[in-house]
Amino acid sequence: MSGNEGNANDAYWKANVTHIIVSLVIWFVVSYGFGILLVDPLNAIEFGGFKLGFWFAQQGAIYVFLILIAVYAIRMNALDRHHGVDEQ
C-alpha cells in the first residue's frame, strides 16, 4: 500500500467516523434524551393526541432511526466514490 493511498483512506475513514458521530448524537438525543431523560418536560407539550415525550418514546425515535440509516447509506455511497474506494 503506497503512502498516498494510505492518506486517501485516512481521509475517507475520518469522514466516515465524523458522520457516524453526528448520527449517533442524534440517535441518542431522540431516544435516550427525548424518550427517557427529558420525557417529563416534553410531556407537557401536546402533539395531536399525544404527549410529546411519550410519542418520541413509542413512535418518533423509531422514525428518526430510519432516517438516520437511510441518510448514512446514501451519504456513504457518495463518499465511497469521492474517495475512490467504492466497489467496482
Place this chain on the structure above:
Amino acid sequence: MDELKLLTYLAVGLSFVLYIGIAVWSKASSTGEFYVAGKGVHPIANGMATAADWMSAASFISMAGLIAFLGYGGSVYLMGWTGGYVLLAMLLAPYLRKYGKFTVPEFIGDRYYSKTARLVAVVCLIFISFTYVAGQMRGVGIVFSRFLEVDLLTGLIIGMGIVFIYAVLGGMKGITYTQVAQYCVLILAYTVPAVFIAMQLTGNPIPQIAFGSQIEGTNTYLLDRLNQIVTDLGFIEYTEGSKSTIDMFAITVALMVGTAGLPHVIVRFFTVPRVRDARSSAGFALLFIALLYTVAPAVGAMARYNLTDTVQTGAVGSPDGNLVYEERPEWMKRWEATGLLAFEDKNGDGRIQYYNDANPEFQEKAAEYGWDGNELTVDRDILVLANPEIAQLPNWVIALVAAGGIAAALSTAAGLLLVISSGISHDLFKGTITPGISEKTELMTGRIAIGVAILVAGYLGYNPPGFVAQVVAFAFGLAASSLFPVILMGIFSKKVNREGAIAGMLSGLVFTMGYIVLYKGVFIEPVIDNVPENWFLGISPEGIGAVGMVLNFIVAFTVSKITREPPEHIQHLVEDIRTPRVTSAAE
C-alpha cells in the same frame, strides 16, 4: 369441523406448502450457500429476511400485550429493539461484510489472531442462541395448541419437522427465502386486525395515527381517555412509567447493543453481495421491522382501552358500572377455557371488577365501592391473539393471525439454528478440532449439527427449564457485554489486541452472567432479592448488560495498553475492512 378451524388449517397448511416449496427450490450445494446464501441476496430481500429473523414469537405475540400493561414503561422494548439497527448499519455490518467470511467467531478469531478468542466467542454464541431458540419452539407449540387444538407435543413436532426440512436442505439460502415469505405472512397478520380495530375505535384506519386520535363519536383523545379510566381504577397513568429513569436507560442500552450483538442478526448481513448493500439492507430491515414496531404500541393502547371498556361498562364505583359475568362476550369464554383469562367473584356480586388492588391509596375507595380485590386476571400474551375476536373480525382474520404467529416463531428459530450449526461445523470442527476436513464433509457436519440443534431446541421447548422466562435478559445481556464490544473494537481500533479482547469478553460475560444469576437465579435459587433497593446503581438484571458492556471496553483497553500491540498484518487487516473496495493487497 367448524369454519374457523377449517380456515385456520387452510391458512397454516398453505403457508407450510409455501415454505417447503421454497426449500426444494433453493437447495444449498456448497458451504458458501449453506452459511451465507452464496452472498447473493438482494438487499431488500435480505431486509425482509432480517425482519422475520429478528421478530420472534415474543415480538409478534407478547410485545403489544406487554406494552398494554406497562404503558410508557413498554417503550424500552420499542426503542431498544429498533435502535440497535442504527448501530448495526454504522458500526458493524458494512465492515464485517467487507471482511467477507462466514461467521462472527471467525472474525473475532482472525482479528485477534487467537483460537482462544474464537472459542470464547463460539461459547457465547451457542449459549445466546440456544436460550433464545427454546422460547421460539415454545411459541410454536402454543400457537398450534390454541388454534389447531392439537396437544403441545404434536404442535412442536410439526413445527420442528417443517424447520428441519427447509433448514437442513437449504441452509442459509433456504432459510433466507422462507424468511422473506414468512415476513409477508406475519406483517399481514399483524396489521390487518390492527387496521380494523383502529377504524372501529377512532375512524382512522392507520394505527399509528389512530393511536393519537379522538375516539369515534366523542371529542376525547384515545390516550387521554385511557389515562382517565386506568387512573380511576387505581393504575398509574398509561403515559407514565413505573420504572426509574436510570433503569429505563440501562435496559434500553442493553437491548439496543444486545440487538446489534446477536449473532443470528449480524450474520444476515454476510449474505448480501456488496458492502453498500449491507448498509442499505440494514435500513430496509429496520423499515420492515418498524412496520410492526410502530403498530404494536397502538395495538397495545387500543387493546388496553377495549379490555377496560368491556369490563367497566359504567361509572367507576356505581353499583351497576361493571360487566355482569353471565353477560360476558364470547371471546372471554373461549380464552377462559385456556386458563389464560380467569375470573373469581371475590365480592359475590356477579359482576367483574378489574382494578389495581396492589395500590394502597386506592384500597379505601375500593372498599367504599364494595369491591373486594381484583377479580379478573388476563395473561398479557393473549391480547394480540384475542384481538381479532375482541373486535369481532371475520374468521379468516383469526386464521391469518395463527399463521402469522407460527411464521414469526419458525423464522426466528431457523435463523438461530443456522448460526448454532455454523458455529459448530465451521468454528468448532473446521476451525479448531478437524481443520483438514473437505468442504463436502463440512457441509455434511453443518447439516447434522442443525438436525441435532433442532432436536435439542424441541426438547427445551417441551420441557422448558425454569428459566425460560428469564432468558431474554440473558441473551441480550450476554450479546451486549461479550460479543458487541469486541467486534466494535476490532473494527474501530487497531490497538486492541488478543489479550485485551479475551480479557474484555470474559469480564463482560462473567460480570453480566453473575449479576443475573445472583438476582434471578438460574440453576440455583436467587441469592439476593430481586427488588430495586438491592440493585447495583438501581439497575435491574434486564439492564445490567449495559454495565457489562462498559466493563468489557474498559478491561480490553487497559489490558491492551500494558501488553504487546497487535502484529503489523492485523493492523493492515483492520485498515482493509474499513474501505469497501477490494484492493489487490488484500487478495
